Amino acid sequence: MNTFFDAISWVNFKYLLEGMGVTLEVSIISIAISFVLGTFLGIIRYVNIKGLSPIVGFIIDIIRNLPLMLILFFSYFGLPEVGVRLNVVTATVIALSVFEAAMIAEIVRSGISAVAKGQMEAARSNGMTYAQAMYHIILPQALRKMIPPLVSQFISLIKDTSLATIILLPELTYHAQIIYGQNVNYMIPMYVMLALLYFVVNYALSVASRVIAKKLAI
Amino acid sequence: MFDILTNNWGLLSTGWGYTIMCSVLALIGSCVLGTLFALMEISPYKWVATIGRVYVEVVRNIPLLVITMVFYLVIPKYVVAINGFTAGTIGLTIYTSAFIAETVRAGIEAIAKGQMEGARSVGLTYSQAMTQIVFPQAIKIIIPPLGNQFINLVKNSSVLAFTSGFDLMYQGKIIASTTLDTFSSYLAVGLLYLVLTLPLSYLMRYLEKRWQTA
Numbered sequence: 001m002n003t004f005f006d007a008i009s010w011v012n013f014k015y016l017l018e019g020m021g022v023t024l025e026v027s028i029i030s031i032a033i034s035f036v037l038g039t040f041l042g043i044i045r046y047v048n049i050k051g052l053s054p055i056v057g058f059i060i061d062i063i064r065n066l067p068l069m070l071i072l073f074f075s076y077f078g079l080p081e082v083g084v085r086l087n088v089v090t091a092t093v094i095a096l097s098v099f100e101a102a103m104i105a106e107i108v109r110s111g112i113s114a115v116a117k118g119q120m121e122a123a124r125s126n127g128m129t130y131a132q133a134m135y136h137i138i139l140p141q142a143l144r145k146m147i148p149p150l151v152s153q154f155i156s157l158i159k160d161t162s163l164a165t166i167i168l169l170p171e172l173t174y175h176a177q178i179i180y181g182q183n184v185n186y187m188i189p190m191y192v193m194l195a196l197l198y199f200v201v202n203y204a205l206s207v208a209s210r211v212i213a214k215k216l217a218i
Numbered sequence: 219m220f221d222i223l224t225n226n227w228g229l230l231s232t233g234w235g236y237t238i239m240c241s242v243l244a245l246i247g248s249c250v251l252g253t254l255f256a257l258m259e260i261s262p263y264k265w266v267a268t269i270g271r272v273y274v275e276v277v278r279n280i281p282l283l284v285i286t287m288v289f290y291l292v293i294p295k296y297v298v299a300i301n302g303f304t305a306g307t308i309g310l311t312i313y314t315s316a317f318i319a320e321t322v323r324a325g326i327e328a329i330a331k332g333q334m335e336g337a338r339s340v341g342l343t344y345s346q347a348m349t350q351i352v353f354p355q356a357i358k359i360i361i362p363p364l365g366n367q368f369i370n371l372v373k374n375s376s377v378l379a380f381t382s383g384f385d386l387m388y389q390g391k392i393i394a395s396t397t398l399d400t401f402s403s404y405l406a407v408g409l410l411y412l413v414l415t416l417p418l419s420y421l422m423r424y425l426e427k428r429w430q431t432a
Binding site for chain 2: 061080081155159188
């Protein structure tokens with residue numbers, strides 16, 4: 001038990017929190033980018049623009065069906081081959097954003113489809129343009145339906161940042177590995193701390209999503 | 219890019235085999251484990267339900283990598299020696315089982331409570347009613363999301379690259395570092411993943427549509 005408290009000394013704990021900071025920073029940037037991009041792509045898929053939507057749909061299907069780790073490797077190790085050199089943080093953010101945007105596009109598309117067609121027709125017959133009806137009537141309703149799947153997607157994004165350990169992004173998992181790399185006896189305490197820190201953040205997020213979904217429910 | 223595929227076909231096909239093997243084993247394991255925990259979650263005994271709930275919430279909110287590394291590093295050091303493939307597969311099984319438990323629980327709860335009460339009132343025991351009345355109806359709701367979990371599982375099996383589990387991603391790393399053509403190597407690996415996951419995801423979409431109208 002003594003090793004346990006030695007392992008979680010103030011210095012080590014601060015070091016873990018620093019890693020947590022990088023994890024959260026990368027997650028928040030990726031969530032912002034992928035939410036905007038994903039909503040945009042999801043709408044393109046829903047609206048069914050001739051020529052464009054099937055291509056977007058196919059690209060989304062391909063990205064959704066690839067492992068994130070492969071996309072991460074590709075953006076960090078593969079792209080320099082064709083002249084695009086990214087640093088670790090950018091490579092991680094790009095890989096996460098592209099992957100999650102494809103996931104979010106699907107959530108947005110099915111969220112919009114779930115809002116009754118009659119809503120659109122009623123809005124149009126009241127004289128709104130298609131874009132107005134989409135922005136003022138359909139999206140606000142669809143967004144309510146999308147909150148639970150969106151948040152669980154964000155949670156899996158936060159968990160997936162741990163994969164960036166493999167390209168040496170100094171995030172939480174990587175920092176934990178460095179600490180137990182110095183003293184092998186710290187391995188178990190570090191994994192307990194890892195589990196705890198990830199759990200606290202993600203569980204808080206899922207509880208918040210449930211509260212928000214309840215509050216916004218019509 | 220096609221040179222990479224043909225020249226390294228031996229490594230790639232081995233990796234492919236390991237990926238499929240790991241996915242199938244983890245699917246079977248996580249279905250059994252997931253169903254077990256789903257049944258615990260809806261159990262009429264409060265303490266059993268709490269254990270199920272805690273397991274699902276904890277496992278769902280921890281990264282797969284962390285769970286896998288525990289089996290890859292901690293278990294061999296303190297408990298029993300297991301190789302990278304086994305460690306990765308066990309980690310994947312545990313992680314996926316929490317998601318499958320959620321799917322199964324949602325499926326069972328979607329079957330109206332009246333079904334259980336009706337079955338109980340004609341004299342079936344709880345377990346008889348569950349296996350003969352509720353479960354057969356729930357299966358139809360469970361299958362499509364279960365298929366999506368399986369696709370996730372195939373993708374997540376790339377975590378075996380961390381634990382030197384000889385899977386497709388692991389072989390891809392080796393090919394990339396020996397040929398130095400990282401771009402094409404990872405493209406080739408991606409192609410092989412798509413051959414597995416893309417047909418599955420289209421099949422699931424088809425099933426979802428078909429069973430929705432039925």
